[in-house]
Amino acid sequence: MSAEPPSSARIAPPESLGSSAVELTRKLIRFDTVNPPGNELPLQEFLLEMLESAGFECDLLESEPTRANLVARLPGNEPGKNLAFLAHVDTVKADTSDWQHDPWGGDLIDGVVWGRGAIDMKGQVSCEVSAAIALAEAGWRPPSGDLKLILTCDEETSGTRGAIWLCREHPELVQADYIVNEGGGDYFELDGQRFYGICHSEKGLMRFKVRSRGSAGHASQPAISENALIKLAPLITRFTEQPPPEPSRDGLAFLSAVRGSEVSPDEVAVEVERMRASDQRLVDYLVGPMLGITMSPTMVSASEKANVIPAAAEVFIDCRIPPECGEREARERAEALLGEGDYEIEFVEAVPGNSSEPESPLRDAIAEWIDEVDPGARVAPIATPFFSDSNAFRKAFPDSFVYGFFPRRDQGLFDAAPLMHAADERAMVSDLELAAEFFFDLPQRLMQPD
Ligand SMILES: [Zn+2]
Numbered sequence: 001m002s003a004e005p006p007s008s009a010r011i012a013p014p015e016s017l018g019s020s021a022v023e024l025t026r027k028l029i030r031f032d033t034v035n036p037p038g039n040e041l042p043l044q045e046f047l048l049e050m051l052e053s054a055g056f057e058c059d060l061l062e063s064e065p066t067r068a069n070l071v072a073r074l075p076g077n078e079p080g081k082n083l084a085f086l087a088h089v090d091t092v093k094a095d096t097s098d099w100q101h102d103p104w105g106g107d108l109i110d111g112v113v114w115g116r117g118a119i120d121m122k123g124q125v126s127c128e129v130s131a132a133i134a135l136a137e138a139g140w141r142p143p144s145g146d147l148k149l150i151l152t153c154d155e156e157t158s159g160t161r162g163a164i165w166l167c168r169e170h171p172e173l174v175q176a177d178y179i180v181n182e183g184g185g186d187y188f189e190l191d192g193q194r195f196y197g198i199c200h201s202e203k204g205l206m207r208f209k210v211r212s213r214g215s216a217g218h219a220s221q222p223a224i225s226e227n228a229l230i231k232l233a234p235l236i237t238r239f240t241e242q243p244p245p246e247p248s249r250d251g252l253a254f255l256s257a258v259r260g261s262e263v264s265p266d267e268v269a270v271e272v273e274r275m276r277a278s279d280q281r282l283v284d285y286l287v288g289p290m291l292g293i294t295m296s297p298t299m300v301s302a303s304e305k306a307n308v309i310p311a312a313a314e315v316f317i318d319c320r321i322p323p324e325c326g327e328r329e330a331r332e333r334a335e336a337l338l339g340e341g342d343y344e345i346e347f348v349e350a351v352p353g354n355s356s357e358p359e360s361p362l363r364d365a366i367a368e369w370i371d372e373v374d375p376g377a378r379v380a381p382i383a384t385p386f387f388s389d390s391n392a393f394r395k396a397f398p399d400s401f402v403y404g405f406f407p408r409r410d411q412g413l414f415d416a417a418p419l420m421h422a423a424d425e426r427a428m429v430s431d432l433e434l435a436a437e438f439f440f441d442l443p444q445r446l447m448q449p450d
Pocket residue numbers: 088120121155182388
């Protein structure tokens with residue numbers, strides 16, 4: 001599908017590209033953009049200056065004071081399909097006392113960059129920005145369509161001031177036919193075969209409460225009241241189990257891609273067991289959450305006083321559903337787990353999941369590149385159990401291909417994933433260098449004359 005020009009037609013990355021990306025990662029980590037409150041403006045102004053001096057047309061878009069989004073554009077020679085690098089610049093918090101190194105120090109030690117955001121996702125911001133600047137400075141321009149950088153604020157608390165706001169208020173500015181964001185690209189192995197996941201889909205959120213009711217009374221006379229908290233306790237422990245695996249669309253696509261032939265719904269159990277035998281983590285991290293609905297109890301509330309027996313008690317269930325499912329499916333699975341009983345279910349928050357078609361010229365360009373940098377490795381379509389800014393972009397531009405991809409050849413999926421939002425978050429220099437090369441290569445490979 002992708003009409004590839006001879007590789008001689010492509011510009012080679014400058015020697016300094018990798019070190020620029022690494023140094024930029026360290027600098028961005030030193031901006032405290034913990035959200036809340038975010039305060040992304042100073043970081044965005046810093047990037048704005050870099051991008052403007054390299055010839056990008058830039059818009060700094062504040063949804064609220066200090067909450068800034070940055071859109072930079074390298075216009076093509078003629079209209080065509082736009083490619084966007086998407087990334088968020090805010091982070092979750094960090095507790096310095098849990099860390100071996102300062103979370104905002106950006107230390108570089110033995111080939112590893114330490115700090116909050118090294119993985120999620122200032123490392124990717126830096127690789128995207130460094131690569132785009134290197135392309136612009138080398139005189140490269142898209143043959144058709146625009147190359148865009150869309151750098152958002154507020155991803156970590158839902159994106160209402162970032163991606164969602166941008167897609168609503170400035171759709172023409174952020175429209176792109178191909179969008180590369182976070183969520184995939186870490187390698188994993190199955191029976192010795194290396195794979196890189198391309199995230200084409202993200203599960204949705206369907207949060208609900210399970211509530212039990214009793215009668216209030218003085219805590220000193222337990223016999224004369226019906227304690228709602230005690231009624232709730234056995235309901236909570238039912239969530240030790242999970243709804244059974246289901247042949248979801250994304251699960252089948254993933255299993256088929258790794259096996260190399262179409263997997264039917266009847267074969268799901270066998271394929272999952274094959275993965276479990278190879279590496280239990282493939283099931284726990286990857287394919288397990290893709291195959292159906294998950295439910296985790298996260299918060300409980302009951303009486304607000306120590307001496308009052310509660311008349312009502314509730315547990316909050318964080319429920320994640322495949323894109324094709326909704327409240328009906330979530331309720332059915334919850335009732336199946338809880339069984340008959342005296343309780344209420346109330347749905348309180350819903351964000352439908354969504355996906356892009358897994359086959360596209362963007363997927364092919366990524367697969368070709370992987371074949372060059374890691375011969376023999378293959379790509380596979382994956383779905384993440386949580387959602388990102390990609391959700392807002394897929395919703396706003398249903399015909400676009402929005403994928404998560406940031407190649408990690410050395411720090412694999414099971415090394416990187418546990419560090420997200422955790423202590424001692426860190427990225428390998430070798431992976432940052434590789435990713436910068438990817439973002440330098442992709443526009444040249446994908447953006448062709450129309
Ligand atoms: Zn993120």
